[in-house]
Amino acid sequence: MLQTLTIRDFVIVDQLNLEFDRGFTVLTGETGAGKSILIDALSLALGARGEGGVTRSGCDRADISASFHIAGLPDLQQWLDEHELPSDDQQLLLRRVIYADGRSKAFIGGMPATVQQLREAGEFLVDIYSQHAHHSLLKTSYQRQTLDLYAGQSALAGDVAQHFHAWHALHERRLAAEQNAAAYADELAELRDQLRELGQLAPVADEWEPLQQEHARLSNGAGLIAGGEACRQILSEGEYSVMPQLSALQHKLQALVELDETLKEAADTLDSAIIQLEETDRSLNRYLQRTELDPERLAEVESRIQALHGMARKHRVRPEELTELMAQWQQRMAELELMVDDGQLAQQEKAAWQTYHDLAQRLSKERQVAAQRLSALISTEMQRLSLSGGRFEVALAEQQASAQGLEQVEFLVAGHAGTVPRPLSKVASGGELSRISLAIRVVTAQQGDIPTMIFDEVDVGIGGGVAEIVGQLLKQLGQERQVLVITHLPQVAAQGQQHLRVSKRQQDGLTLSRIDPLSANERISEVARMLGGVDITETTLQHAAEMLAKA
Incomplete structure (x- = not known):
């Protein structure tokens, strides 16, 4: 539920800070006081499309935050986990910042998010119904969605749609196979030849780069050996090699350290350098011992490179893409084999149709039961809403499978x-549509799982005793x-059960809106204003007090 x-x-x-209670909250105020501002602001926090011009005059940005109690909403918790968004399992904060130039930022649980993510999170939390929403x-x-939700079969309806599309895709493939059988057979024969040729080459994933490296090494074998031996001559094998000289330097420096300890750091550094150079010499020696000229292997590598390069050039791909090309051909060949084999494709199509039809029949039975129950309940509510003798009916007309x-x-x-x-669209006036819509909300409330419902002046066009009943239904x-x-x-x-009043005030030449929770006495005054207009008499106040006491 919405908390703040x-x-x-x-x-x-x-600046406005509002706290909300459970149950039924009303928001009232004079015309033009800005009652819909609350709905507009909350809608933006729930990811509605933002436009420029919503920031207060003279300000660079508008900032809106809404906190919700989310315990008992496992689907929302799962959505937050999937999107790696923070939540403490009890409370969730949605925030929207809109700048004067139209830019906006969104936050979920204090973490930056997209407006689309705000909108998706909001769909778990709040339903907003305006006057125009009745037209939906x-x-x-x-x-149809209302009936399926009331029947508790929204998931089954989704499965029906999914399996219909699966069947339809197979149906289209079978028709295409029948129409293009000859072309598919030719393509299949060509693919088999190409795969046979490529299969003989047997390209291996990730072999191209190692082949290039091995070729570079083998083709430069003589130079590598000569270079390695020259390095060892400089290090340890030559007449004027470095290592003997460094060894002499090491002994000389060690003798100096015995005379002055401050030279120990220099001696240690030299010792470390000698160790590194000795390891370098040993490494070079190991390399030279295992390295030899191999003209036969060089010829094999060159032949392999030429074969891969030639095949890649033939099919206009890079050599390293040959294995991917082979996988694509194999997949396409499997599809073509299925298309050429009309019997197998027809069997799959038949099985898919049977699965769809079984699910659709199950859904039909559930809809029939729910339609009768929903029709009776809404008809009953219509009587309470001064539609005496009126009757509501959920009609199910057989149609082609879809x-x-x-x-x-x-x-x-x-x-x-x-x-x-x-049909509802042909007989219901605006007032009737409003009342029927409310009856549907009341009847289907237990089936929904969205915790907060907001109605923006949905009682327009009604009054008197009907208005009192509407209030009772909302309660x-x-x-x-x-x-x-x-x-x-x-x-x-x-x-x-909670009453908030919207009012306007003048401050520094600006019109500002405020919303205040009302005490019991303030509620009497506000209801009296709604009853009597500008001049509030004692009789009007008594009437308001009686109305509140009765409620």
């Missing part, structure tokens, strides 16, 4: 008793989720 929200220099907010209900894809399954899902509604349910929803609602209705505001 900190906003700095955002639009008309200079009109899309059949959203209706990635979505074997049926089309569509929400139908009858606004009055005796009318035939018709009921708050028993399952943390619910935050921006509202202009006193009937809804009265139902809140």
Whole structure:
């Protein structure tokens, strides 16, 4: 759940620190006070697209941080682990900094992140519903997803889609094989010849560079031997070699050390140098003992290099890429053999179809059960929302097999008793759509796993007793989720367990917005303002107090 929200220099907010409780929180305020600023700021912290102009006038950046309690969200924990992002298993901090020039930075748990990662993390934490979000209900894809979520079969629906695509890919390959059988057979024959030729050469991975090095050594064998012997002449074997002279110097210096200890460092350095030179001499001697001219091996290496180079030039690749080319040909040949063998490809296609169809039928049965239950529950909620006699129906129409399954899902509604349910998009007005949307949220709340739901003035277009019922439903929803609602209705505001008020003030010629939690008496005044407008009478205050007491 959302625990805190900190906003700095955002639009008309200079500094804001908010703490949120569980359950149902309402946010109210006069028109133009900036109630939606909270939603806009939180959306940016959750990875929404940022634009210039959101920093407060005269400031170089806006800074927004949101902390969440994340215990009990294993999918989010797994996502954080996969992306190597920090988490203490209890709390997660999301932060967004937006500069006046439009640039932005994102942080998760104090570590730099991408905006896309913010957005992905936010999808585990918060659902935001605005007035316009109701229109998503009109899309059949959203209706299908809602049903599958309610049925608890979202994972099965994903498997159905995956296996449909797998079957379709095999189906397309089989059709292509039938249409291009002759071309595939010719390509397969050519590949077999090329692989046979390349197989005879038998290129080995990573052999090219060692061959080049060995060739350089063998072709320069005489020079290497002569050079090594010359080095040993200088070191120890020649008439005026270095080692005897250094040995004499060592004895002379040692005698001087016995007269003056300060020369010991110089003597030690000389001793170390002599040891190193002796090891160099021994190393050169070992090299010369095992090195000899080998014209036969040189000829073998040169022949191998020429063969690899010739094959590589023939197929327009580098010599070191021959093994990769061979693997590519083998893979392509396996694909062609499958395509040429219509029977084997057809068997795979049939098996893939059967797997898909079995899963799709399972999904259909689950959808049928869930559709009946969801239809009845939402119809019941419609009665509470002054849609008396109205009926909601989840229709499942058989359709050609697709990635979505074997049926089309569509929400139908009858606004009055005796009318035939018709598609939601054709019969629902804005107010009806708002109420039906809320009914769906309430009914499906237990099936979701996102802990926080935010409604931005979704109660527009309703009032009176319906507004009170909407408030009750939102409060009921708050028993399952943390619910935050921006509202202009006193009937809804009265139902809140936590009440925040947005107001504006003038400071140094600037308009600033603030949000304050309200006490019990302050709530009475605010609900009275929502009821009575500018002039608040004693009667209005009593009405507000009764409304809050009843809630």
